[in-house]
Amino acid sequence: MQREQQLAVVEEAARRLAAYADRVRAAHANGTATREDVEDADLFATEAATAADDCHWLLQEQPKGWQWIFDCSVASARAEIGARVAADLEAEGWMTPERYARLDDDTRRILADYAAPWPPLWLFRPAPGALPRVINLFAGPGGWCEGIRAVLGVDLDMVGVDLSEDACATARAAGYRRIVASVTDLDPEHPALRWVVGLILSPPCQAFSPAGRRKGHEQAAIDLIRDVLLHVGAHAGFAMILDPKDNSWIRVPRSDYTWEEIREPLVELKDKRAGLMAEVAIWPLAMLAAGGRIEWVAMEQSSALPEEIETALRDQFEQAAWRHVEFTTLEASKYGTATRRRRRFLMAVRAGSPVIPTTPTEPIPVTSYAAALEWPAGEEVNTRGERPIDPATGRPKGGNCFSADKPGWCLTTKSRTWKRQSDGLRLNPPDAGRLIGFRADYPWQGSRSSAIEQAADVVSPVISAVVIGRLLGRYWEQPVREHLHRLYKTPLPEQHQVGPADLTPGGPVAAGRAEIPAQQPETLSRSA
Incomplete structure (x- = not known):
């Protein structure tokens, strides 16, 4: 039947x-x-x-x-x-x-x-007044989403993709849409993605991070990823060759390979997660090759991302005529969060250049670990249990404590062992989320270990607001300060007026458009 x-x-x-x-x-x-x-x-x-x-x-x-x-x-x-x-x-x-x-x-x-x-x-083509469509790959429990909606105050028609059931459950409980799937199993040229204008990615960082095994830093891995990235632009139809007839540059037609075949060499990597960096180029260029309207890309990765991979990514975007491609390192504690989180970000815009800087007009107040959790002064955080005392320093060997009177260490998957030294109070998921900029009632799902791992891997909502604010032409500083004030009671400047919430509509995204104005067919066809 x-x-x-x-x-x-x-x-x-x-x-x-x-x-x-x-x-x-x-x-x-x-x-x-x-x-x-x-x-x-x-x-x-x-x-x-x-x-x-x-x-x-x-x-x-x-x-x-x-x-x-x-x-x-x-x-x-x-x-x-x-x-x-x-x-x-x-x-x-x-x-x-x-x-x-x-x-x-x-x-x-x-x-x-x-x-x-x-x-x-x-x-279907977005109707007039519809929200801009955005996809969020390796989306996790909602750091990017929370920063955009709850901190920056921007509404987007956004769908996230992640392989973790628990992370997707957390995001859904917070009101964000999720697809549980492997990014490489999805088709970047799917017809439903033709009108997507924004792409956000947070590929796994363990292969590059100092907290991981750093297999992505081996030269063989770097060379392999660079070689695959070189083929991405060629397969998408953006490779250029010199025409000997008149010495002009012309585009090479698309190859007959599939995206699965383009990715295939990456199976040789010792840490397969390193190969997911190729998706940063595959998805936007594939979407363009299929007639899509992608306008901007944001990516988050370990601050230790090899420069050679950055260069290869930049080359692919510039070869495809993206006007603005930048890499920058942002440290979350310098933007007011209570733990350190140093990350590398890619911001790419196809037409136009960002005008909102990522630096505040004046320093944002520092938030200590203790202040975020409303602890008294003088507390310490034990990260590795009881360890032998070093007679030379009088302190435990292995650096297993830090003062709570300053921003804490970066959360990792091992942060589930953290506890207050004075009484053994253990770190719980709501507190882990608050330390990196989530609201206290954020609905973490899964076991305690799973929830803390989610918080350790996620993009800080504060930094999300900074990055997306720059890309959308939205002033982010005042919303960030107000969010920190609600979260940590961080003092606000007596007179703090950065500027209007929106720049003048019209023109490229990075030149001031916070949303697609009206999204009429003729407007979108010009941006294609």
Whole structure:
């Protein structure tokens, strides 16, 4: 029965494409379609009819390997049906949430299957006034999201992707959308991503971080990642060669490789997580190659990211004509958080240059570990249990304590062992979150160890506001100071007025557009 239902899908695709070809021929007769349009439509209809005939034969004869061919035909048919339904609906006008809710169940099912795992509305051009669409890869429990919405005060139509069930559960409990999946299993050229304008990534840092085993710093690993990055731009169609005829630079056509084949050499890495740095170039360039409207990229990584990898990433963006590409190191405690967190950030803008700096107009007050948790002065934090005393210093060997009267050490996955030296009070998830800039009631999910690990890996919401504020042209300093005041009771300047919340709309994102104004078709087509 299941195979017969799948065969019905292939037959439905053939009927829909035949009807589409009829409409195109009628449009050609009325002068609203070209002869080439008719030929393309007829070709699609013929291929769909042939696929239906082939599936009938496969189901009847069942030759060796027929299941794989049959399943591929069914998947292709589902995509064809979804594409045709979406195109017909878009031709009738803007697809708003209200209009989508009025569609019949069967149509919504077709669109949901075609858009999966992304929101079905993302298949359509954003309606006037719709929020900018953003995807957040390696999204974690919500540091980027919290910084954008709760600190910066910006609403985005954003979906995050992460492999951790617990991290996704935390983000969902906080009101953020998550897809539980491996980033490399998803298609960066998915049709639902054509209207995404922002991309945020936080690839795992363990392969580069001093707290990890640093396998990503081995020269063989660096060379392999650089080589893969070199092929990213070429496969996406952005490689340039010198034309000997007139000494002009021309773009090389896209290669026939798949993105899986481009990534394949990375399996040789000793720490496979290092290879995920390739996604920083793969996703935005693939989205552009598929006709997408991506405008900006933000990435967070260990401050020890090798310079050679940074250079290779910069080269790929600049080769693809991105106007602004910068790497900068930001230390969270210098922006008022109660623990240190030094990270490397990429900020790339395709058209325009950022005008909001990442440095505050005046220093932000330092928050101590003790002040954040409302401890008395003079406390210490024990990080590694009881250790032998060094007779030369009179202190435990191994540096297992730090003063709580200043910003604490950077949280790591081992921070679950931290406790107050005076009475053994253990670090709990809400306190771990507060130390890095989350509100006290942030809904951490999973076990205590899992929640603290999530807090150790996440981007500080404060730094998220700084980075995204720079990219969106939003003044971030006043919202950050107000957030720190609510969180830690950090004093506010007597008169603190950085500037308006929004810059003048219009023009490139980095030149002042905080949102896509109206998102009319002509506006977006100019930014393509």
